[in-house]
Amino acid sequence: MKTDKTFTLKNDQTGEEFTLPVLDGVEGPSVIDVRKLYAETGHFTFDPSYTSTASCKSRLTFIDGDKGILRHRGYTIEELTDNSTFLEVAYLLLEGDLPNKDQMKEFDHNITYHTLVHEQLHTFFRGFRRDAHPMAIMCGVVGGLAAFYHDSLDIWDPKQREISAHRLIAKIPTIAAMTMKYAMGQPFVYPRNDLTYAENFLHMCFALPAEPYKVSKTLSDAMDKILILHADHEQNASTSTVRLAGSSQANPFACISSGITSLWGPAHGGANQAVLAMLREIGSVDRIPEYIEKAKDKDDPFRLMGFGHRVYKNMDPRAGVLKASCDAVLDELGVTDPLLAVARELEKIALQDEYFVQRKLFPNVDFYSGIILKAMGFPEEMFTVLFAVGRTVGWVSQWKEMMEEQSLRIGRPRQLYTGPAKRDYVDIDKR
Numbered sequence: 001m002k003t004d005k006t007f008t009l010k011n012d013q014t015g016e017e018f019t020l021p022v023l024d025g026v027e028g029p030s031v032i033d034v035r036k037l038y039a040e041t042g043h044f045t046f047d048p049s050y051t052s053t054a055s056c057k058s059r060l061t062f063i064d065g066d067k068g069i070l071r072h073r074g075y076t077i078e079e080l081t082d083n084s085t086f087l088e089v090a091y092l093l094l095e096g097d098l099p100n101k102d103q104m105k106e107f108d109h110n111i112t113y114h115t116l117v118h119e120q121l122h123t124f125f126r127g128f129r130r131d132a133h134p135m136a137i138m139c140g141v142v143g144g145l146a147a148f149y150h151d152s153l154d155i156w157d158p159k160q161r162e163i164s165a166h167r168l169i170a171k172i173p174t175i176a177a178m179t180m181k182y183a184m185g186q187p188f189v190y191p192r193n194d195l196t197y198a199e200n201f202l203h204m205c206f207a208l209p210a211e212p213y214k215v216s217k218t219l220s221d222a223m224d225k226i227l228i229l230h231a232d233h234e235q236n237a238s239t240s241t242v243r244l245a246g247s248s249q250a251n252p253f254a255c256i257s258s259g260i261t262s263l264w265g266p267a268h269g270g271a272n273q274a275v276l277a278m279l280r281e282i283g284s285v286d287r288i289p290e291y292i293e294k295a296k297d298k299d300d301p302f303r304l305m306g307f308g309h310r311v312y313k314n315m316d317p318r319a320g321v322l323k324a325s326c327d328a329v330l331d332e333l334g335v336t337d338p339l340l341a342v343a344r345e346l347e348k349i350a351l352q353d354e355y356f357v358q359r360k361l362f363p364n365v366d367f368y369s370g371i372i373l374k375a376m377g378f379p380e381e382m383f384t385v386l387f388a389v390g391r392t393v394g395w396v397s398q399w400k401e402m403m404e405e406q407s408l409r410i411g412r413p414r415q416l417y418t419g420p421a422k423r424d425y426v427d428i429d430k431r
């Protein structure tokens, strides 16, 4: 971390020079430590969308955007999706290492035995319209968990933090499935302790009391892989929202609800639903050139949803995994989707177009995920909810890491004030 490397900043008006320390990470860009900049220079840094700002130290996830690398605690996303399970990745993110058999058994038990929600929550749902967007319900219900679990709200008690973490990871699929059932007017399906995390989630989404429902291995394997791919992703918008909420010492349920809120935006997790809408609007391969031109037209608000990324200037490795599994999942489900052909041709044409090449705009995690989720039978409004199910593990792990820091301080950015200078009040009859 600390080095003897420094940067010197010179005020060209006064000739004053300021020496700023440089901190090194294990890998990735080093940082210039500007924590004393204001005190020493009377100036703030200015970085409105944080393109050059490290907001924290973290040991969870490493991304190399130029090389298209994503690793969790040192393990590549490709190795984890090939060899691990979502619950094992959850343990890895939470605890820092892959679990041994006893640790995995205990963790699996702890999560499994927290999957039920308080029965009163069922009536909580009744307050929403049936046609409410499921993300609107998720924001409300997850934040409302703080009204039910008073025994794990003390954020300074490590044991209560652990119970809240387990409750959130365990209950988020139950609540997500309830939002899907509520929209369909079907009865809620209770979790089952004899199923794996992914099997249980699919069972709660698709089972009906009228007949037995057998979870297909194809679907549960695909679901587990999709959840791994969405688990964590460094300091993205929703994770940064969770950290900022947590820095005020808000309870973990409120923090995760704030993450869900931020994820909903189409520039972020809402993109997977927007990709399907875009592909359906394009409709056929012959209309792709027209939409590529729209995406390049600065006067047209249309963007290629599922393309581009703040960090990846190469293929998002998660998109690569999803693209590879698209054919397998659709073939095994016996589903053909003409939108997949449009997606593949759109990717091919865009990646040959100078506008996209020059700006290093590649498909991101959201470009192919919607096609698989649609083939699995999920309504499009549920796509971002599924993103939230996977990402809750990352949000909770990042929150836990922040709470374990010795120096938790409230996050409080400053600004460049561009409003009116001081002026006197004028009575309304003189304006």
Ligand code: SDX
Pocket (backbone or CB within 6 Å): 232, 233, 235, 236, 237, 266, 267, 268, 269, 271, 295, 296, 302, 303, 304, 305, 306, 307, 308, 309, 310, 311, 359, 361, 364, 365, 366
């Ligand atoms: C996620 O941060 C994370 O890690 C997020 C995420 C995670 O796991 O948490 O990876 C999940 O949110 C993935 C991104 C999902 N969003 C979309 O697919 C929406 C479409 N993408 C864009 O809105 C955009 O690419 C962003 C929001 C993803 C990134 O925006 P940036 O980094 O602010 O980039 P920008 O808007 O400054 O774009 C740079 C240039 C601009 O052109 P110029 O002004 O240089 O001429 O590229 C253009 C943009 O107009 N551009 C696009 C484009 N994305 C960027 N042009 C057309 N289509 C696009 N999709």
